[in-house]
Amino acid sequence: MNLSTIFGNYDVGDEQQEWLKTNLSRQPQELSTEGFLWYGKYNKHITANGSATCSCCNGKLFNEANYKDYPIWVVEYDCTKGEKYLVMDGKHRINKAIADGETTIKAYVYTLAELETYVNSK
């Protein structure tokens, strides 16, 4: 499965997060901020990338991002550039954490197979 398919099909919104908390509950892990790939990290044509100039929010969500109280949601994936996780929810939080100089961030880690159990439960 390629990356755009994963980002497109496994969007972890509020409903998915509730389902995952209920059915596949786990504690957040403290992970290196270098280990994540998010939609738009390397592609300058994707401007809704969670940065300070993010086109989805004009940087508002970046500025308000609370990565200390709200862990991001990620899925394990071996990226070609070395990252180990895809950010399924929290691209503004990971951008803000890196901008603030944080070297780690809290994340709920799932596998693609686990996200598929959600999709298949619908």
Ligand SMILES: [Zn+2]
């Ligand atoms: Zn945005």
